[in-house]
Amino acid sequence: MEWIGAGSLAAWAWLLLGRGFFWRTDVRLPARGEPERWPSVAVVVPARDEAAVLPVSLPSLLAQKYPGRAEVFLVDDGSTDGTGALARALAAERDGLPLTVVSPGPPEPGWTGKLWAVRHGIALARERTDPEYLLLTDADIAHDPDGLRELVAAARSARLDLVSQMARLRVATFWERLIVPAFVYFFAQLYPFRWVNRPGARTAAAAGGCVLLRTEAAERAGVPESVRGAVIDDVSLARAVKSAGGRIWLGLAERVDSVRPYPRLAELWQMVARSAYAQLRHRPLLLLGTVLGLALVYLAPPAALLAGAAAGSAVAAGCGGAAWAVMCGTFLPMVRYYRQPWWTAPLLPFTALLYLLMTVDSAVRHHRGRGAAWKGRTYGAP
Structure with a gap:
């Protein structure tokens, strides 16, 4: 002993x-200023049976105060709970960013459902608006009104191809208090943020709930096709972008929150x-x-x-x-x-x-x- x-x-x-x-929690969005021109952004939201959380998360995206052109594409991945219809109803109730809801059908062999949905969302966005940036965000993530503006400003100021924030997960029940902080702590131990953010380091990771990705960098890395079968898609995405010469950044969020509850240990x-x-x-x-x-x-x-x-x-x-x-x-x-x-x-x-x-x-x-x-x-x- x-x-x-x-x-x-x-x-x-x-x-x-x-x-x-890895244990320090001061890695936040890098210093940023106002870009001379605000680039166009397409927000892609893969969603499968998310009717329980959409009333909180989706309005936060539609209410983004972004000075440039932005549009939201929600990809309904075979939901059975009315996710797509609810998304349309939520958009009709309020003014904000335009919303398009599509359903691509079941994924082809070799694709995970989420990445299949992301693929169709990106393809539709490029066909409609040809955006300079893509915001890939999960359906359970709520953003502050200036969140997109801050992400784009950070990417422009620091010349980053990928900016990702680890959303603050919900901590309300006993088991959430016990498990959730440790989850992020262990993630940072596996992928120290400072190493991820160092251009010459091999360590690469992202947090899938909030990823701002430059479209040109996605094309260079072959995303999402190059990671189509990845279960841990956010880390695989970051590796693909960094391997293709892209500059990436990962840190803790201040105004990005997951609203998905995990009330029980199960x-x-x-x-x-x-x-x-x-x-x-x-x-x-x-x-x-x-x-x-x-x-x-x-x-x-x-x-x-x-x-x-x-x-x-x-x-x-x-x-x-x-x-x-x-x-x-x-x-x-x-x-x-x-x-x-x-x-x-x-x-x-x-x-x-x-x-x-x-x-x-x-x-x-x-x-x-x-x-x-x-x-x-x-x-x-x-």
């Missing part, structure tokens, strides 16, 4: 200082389990390494502290306690970003255990043929 505690403390020392300061479990094994490229060895890594980094510190205290080992208890303290310290900025009480930070080992079980469950689902399931569709390994 002394060796395990020491190993965990060493891992946390490296994470604290050598992982791009919904949150499904959110993680549907794509966790795809993140590991469906490789059992990567799964084993992930399980062992999570155990060493997150479960070992409290175990070493308690075991060391029980056995009278000051080394095990000291290393475990120090590792747990560093863990809490790195998690606190994310806890504050989500406006949660500080005492939720020491619960991170328990939350990490849940994520470990979700990841294993994701692999079990894949090997049982259920793969990445979302709203009635199941996707296997590409």
Whole structure:
């Protein structure tokens, strides 16, 4: 236990200082000014059975105060709950950006439903308006009225081909408070924002809920065709753009919010389990390494502290306690970003255990043929 505690403390020392300061939450939209000319933008919204959230999210897009030309294209991906009709009704009730609703039919083999919808939305937008930028946003994302303006200003000022903001997810129930801040924390640990935003770095990622993409960069990267089968489509999109020479940026949002509720553990479990094994490229060895890594980094510190205290080992208890303290310290900025009480930070080992079980469950689902399931569709390994 002394060796395990020491190993965990060493891992946390490296994470604290050598992982791009992933734990900091000050990566926000870069400095921006008013462009001389506001470019045209097409907002593409893939939507499948989203009638429950559209009354909150869609009006926020239609009410964008954008000085240039902008139009919204909502692609109804085979909804059975009246998503398309509701979108038209919401647009008819208010003035704002023009809305077009289309239904492309079921996806062709090799395409995920979302990317199939995005493909048709982009094609229609280019046919109608030939936009200079594309705002790809999910149907559960609500934007402040000046959100599009700020995104375009940042892209123009910093000469970026892709600007993505990690929407602030809803945190209202007990399980949301326990799971959601850790979800963003783990994402930043996998893809440190500072590394993503560094032009010469290999790390690439985006947050699919809010992606502003220059149309020319999308064409150069072959998007969305080049990522048509990706389950984790936002990361794949960013990799394609960066590999094609594009400059990308990812940070936390200040005025972009997800309105989708996850009131029970089951919904949150499904959110993680549907794509966790795809993140590991469906490789059992990567799964084993992930399980062992999570155990060493997150479960070992409290175990070493308690075991060391029980056995009278000051080394095990000291290393475990120090590792747990560093863990809490790195998690606190994310806890504050989500406006949660500080005492939720020491619960991170328990939350990490849940994520470990979700990841294993994701692999079990894949090997049982259920793969990445979302709203009635199941996707296997590409």
